[in-house]
Amino acid sequence: MPTAEYYLKQAEIASRMALAESDTEKARAMHILALEYYDKAYLAQVQEASPPQPSKSPNIIQRQ
Numbered sequence: 922m923p924t925a926e927y928y929l930k931q932a933e934i935a936s937r938m939a940l941a942e943s944d945t946e947k948a949r950a951m952h953i954l955a956l957e958y959y960d961k962a963y964l965a966q967v968q969e970a971s972p973p974q975p976s977k978s979p980n981i982i983q984r985q
Contacts, residue, residue, distance in 0.1 A: 925966035932958035 932955045939951035 923961075923965065925962045925969060928958045928962035928965055932956075932962060 935951050935955035935958060939948045939955060942948035942951055
């Protein structure tokens with residue numbers, strides 16, 4: 922799974938490409954892509970910060 926750092930780098934690249942693009946439709950598409958990567962970076966950062974929760978499977982028989 923990609924890390925928050927990966928998504929931030931991709932967002933930066935997409936935002937720079939949006940600024941360099943002369944076609945307004947392509948620039949807008951790259952800007953939207955950059956925003957999506959920033960969102961993914963935030964979500965990845967939250968997941969990295971929260972500890973994993975143990976899963977309880979109802980199919981497991983516990984021994985006594």
